[in-house]
Amino acid sequence: MTSPAYDIIVIGAGAIGCSAAWHARSLGAKKVLLIDRGGIAEGTSSQSSSILRTHYSVRENVELARRSWSVFTKFGEYLDDPQAECGLNRCGYLVVAADDERGEAVRASLAQQRTMGIEANEIDAKQAREILPLLNTDGLAIFGHEPEAGYADAYLTATAFARAARRLGVEVRQGEAVESLITEGSRVTGIRTKAGTYTAAMVICVANVWTNRLIESSIGVSIPLVAERHEVVAFEAPQPYLPSYPVLKDMASESMVYARCYGRSQLLASPGLVGHATDPDERQADVPLDIIATLGEQVAARLSSFDQAGVASTWTGLYDVTPDWNPVLGPLPGWQGLQVGFGFSGHGFKLSPAIGRLLAQSALGLPTEVPLAPYRYERFDEGALLIGRYGKGAVS
Numbered sequence: 357m358t359s360p361a362y363d364i365i366v367i368g369a370g371a372i373g374c375s376a377a378w379h380a381r382s383l384g385a386k387k388v389l390l391i392d393r394g395g396i397a398e399g400t401s402s403q404s405s406s407i408l409r410t411h412y413s414v415r416e417n418v419e420l421a422r423r424s425w426s427v428f429t430k431f432g433e434y435l436d437d438p439q440a441e442c443g444l445n446r447c448g449y450l451v452v453a454a455d456d457e458r459g460e461a462v463r464a465s466l467a468q469q470r471t472m473g474i475e476a477n478e479i480d481a482k483q484a485r486e487i488l489p490l491l492n493t494d495g496l497a498i499f500g501h502e503p504e505a506g507y508a509d510a511y512l513t514a515t516a517f518a519r520a521a522r523r524l525g526v527e528v529r530q531g532e533a534v535e536s537l538i539t540e541g542s543r544v545t546g547i548r549t550k551a552g553t554y555t556a557a558m559v560i561c562v563a564n565v566w567t568n569r570l571i572e573s574s575i576g577v578s579i580p581l582v583a584e585r586h587e588v589v590a591f592e593a594p595q596p597y598l599p600s601y602p603v604l605k606d607m608a609s610e611s612m613v614y615a616r617c618y619g620r621s622q623l624l625a626s627p628g629l630v631g632h633a634t635d636p637d638e639r640q641a642d643v644p645l646d647i648i649a650t651l652g653e654q655v656a657a658r659l660s661s662f663d664q665a666g667v668a669s670t671w672t673g674l675y676d677v678t679p680d681w682n683p684v685l686g687p688l689p690g691w692q693g694l695q696v697g698f699g700f701s702g703h704g705f706k707l708s709p710a711i712g713r714l715l716a717q718s719a720l721g722l723p724t725e726v727p728l729a730p731y732r733y734e735r736f737d738e739g740a741l742l743i744g745r746y747g748k749g750a751v752s
């Protein structure tokens with residue numbers, strides 16, 4: 357039997373794939389190919405709000421977010437590239453809630469974070485206003501503050517990982533779609549594109565909302581994954597939402613709105629609820645006026661001066677949603693030579709450094725630093741869903 361051309365092929369050069377390819381090479385894979393049908397980070401990563409927090413109710417996610425945060429905060433050093441930039445703004449995360457079930461979930465999540473050694477404080481209304489002077493605290497009872505949080509830039513992050521990967525000798529092929537996986541019995545042995553075939557000891561498929569098409573058509577496994585459209589609106593108000601202001605999560609608002617500074621003074625905001633199922637190839641769509649109006653009302657109710665805000669821009673993005681809004685990581689049952697990472701359900705960017713590392717470890721047959729078992733594919737059939745106190749949704 358001839359040996360495969362590559363140790364590892366990574367399909368999909370988004371935030372997850374670029375991280376996986378760099379980690380694979382760093383962890384010892386000699387020949388690595390990163391391949392994308394488009395360009396680096398041109399998929400859903402380019403649409404990301406790129407918020408970084410460790411605030412989760414699902415403990416496993418806290419661990420992945422914490423490990424990833426430590427990469428974002430020493431990014432150039434981690435990639436051994438002083439010019440590497442992830443666009444980090446360490447402005448903190450403020451989560452507010454009424455005295456209700458969601459508020460209890462916030463309290464419990466903060467307490468869980470603290471047991472894990474993370475600074476996650478419950479503060480009072482006055483302290484919250486000191487951090488965010490525009491905040492209207494009417495109806496709020498719970499204020500959670502995570503100082504070590506903020507947002508970054510998913511495009512910068514992915515391209516930095518890709519550049520670092522190239523420097524280590526990873527081959528990056530762009531504009532080349534993978535048409536199918538190649539199999540021998542129950543083993544994936546490579547990929548096929550229009551340009552030819554590439555064999556590999558292991559294929560890591562991280563093609564986001566396009567994963568099910570490729571997997572189903574190649575190996576007949578029907579995976580539970582829905583492409584959901586989500587809307588993002590940038591508002592501009594008479595008073596700026598400054599870069600020093602925290603990311604805001606308003607659990608008391610009807611749509612569980614999240615918001616952060618955009619540029620130097622605008623506010624990026626989006627509803628934090630379930631979106632609309634859509635065709636994964638419908639990349640951009642108009643944001644309907646009623647969505648802008650509903651979102652705008654909730655933002656105006658929470659932030660002074662935003663009752664006079666105008667709309668600066670709007671865009672849509674796709675979430676790759678699984679039944680429990682958490683990813684599947686690792687092998688697919690019954691198949692060798694294949695690792696998958698899909699279903700990031702609107703919160704994968706903040707986890708991408710850790711997930712890339714874990715997928716690379718798993719692909720190389722190394723012990724994973726964090727168990728992947730909770731993220732196993734089989735959990736859907738076993739009923740062992742990863743659903744925390746917030747129920748289904750990207751806050752998880």
Ligand SMILES: Cc1cc2nc3c(=O)[nH]c(=O)nc-3n(C[C@H](O)[C@H](O)[C@H](O)COP(=O)(O)OP(=O)(O)OC[C@H]3O[C@@H](n4cnc5c(N)ncnc54)[C@H](O)[C@@H]3O)c2cc1C
Pocket residue numbers: 367368369370371372373391392393394395396397398399400401402403404405406407408510532533534535562563564565566567570586587588672673674675700701702703704705706707
């Ligand atoms: C509007 C929005 C807001 C978000 N906000 C946040 C946030 O605040 N914080 C957070 O942590 N996460 C957020 N997310 C989620 C986060 O951005 C994603 O989870 C993450 O970027 C996904 O990265 P990826 O590498 O899996 O996917 P992608 O970036 O979509 O990469 C997948 C790649 O696979 C390629 N591909 C697909 N099919 C093939 C094929 N057949 N052959 C070759 N290549 C193929 C695509 O071209 C694409 O480049 C948000 C997402 C959206 C849409």
